[in-house]
Amino acid sequence: MTEALRIVVVAPDLDVADPGDEHAVRLAGRSRALRIGLLENGFNLVATLPADVFLSERIAQLQPDLIVVDAESDARDALEYVVLATRDARRPIVLFTNDEDTSHVKDAVAAGVCAYVVAGLAPQRIRPILDVALARFRHEQALRAELAGARAELRERKIIERAKGLLMQRQGLSEQEAYAKLRKAAMDKSLRLAELAQRMLDALDLLD
Template identity: 70%
Template structure:
């Protein structure tokens, strides 16, 4: 799925694009960062903020609510990435890392931590959009898998609660499993409760009386 035309991008990077003219390395890094931002704008993205990777990042992310986070890291890509991953732990968003750090030994860890695309220096502006499209598609796919897994875990937990509640009724009322289930269903409808919620109440009440 292609990103929307006005994809709201938050860039995590040093904010200045005007380094010391005598610092050749900083000048090259600033030019790379400028090229990246041009590519984002040409891709139809809306750069809503450029923030440093500091202790205020989680709060700023919560305020701005970007659609995607671009990490424009220099040689300290790993340190910057750790800040971003921690900042998005409770509100996941697609993360794309652009870096000039040619040490790719930690790429696997970065992907495992939540980075959806990892790009080492040299990306032309016209290739930025395809990278974002792939990153967004991968993020959406992974989030779908996470939801499916969470749903499966919830269903399993609820099934266990219902089984425990059936066991309580079978012991107390001397009924069969099918009869216990039917009684649980009727009570849940009469009280307007989900079957799992009713089962939990029955379990809690039984524990108080034990």
């Protein structure tokens, strides 16, 4: 359920040292509005973190389901920290920004950003944006898993074919006989066929 999502916001500090700094005041107000919008939409906001060198460690500790990045002119810098922090454990990332320089949107999406929203802080927009971002992330993860499975299956087929070829060559077996011998050995040892084939190849490499 969306309400159970644990969200971490990566954003600048809300404290404004100089009340006369209009840019800082505007940025703080915008960031505050985002956090209020998340809470009003029933999301579980577990922490607000700065984009710095400690971000990876903090995200690893908190294990959020989704990361919301709130950035303005430093969107690229903030994203670099977030991408590094999620490199080993991918998570959906949503970026809210007023930065109209969209030249790095392609790089951001390639790095794992599921939604790149410019000037989109209206509270009623937050939930559908996050829902779509999460759905997109899950879809991409499913595709990644499917691709990884296909690659693993191809590797296993190549291992089995190589082992079968060696049996045919060394024992004068037909292709069917070699396959049957591999399959029986795998069943006898309670191993997967590819695992038995790999063990056989490893043993032959030691003997050669």
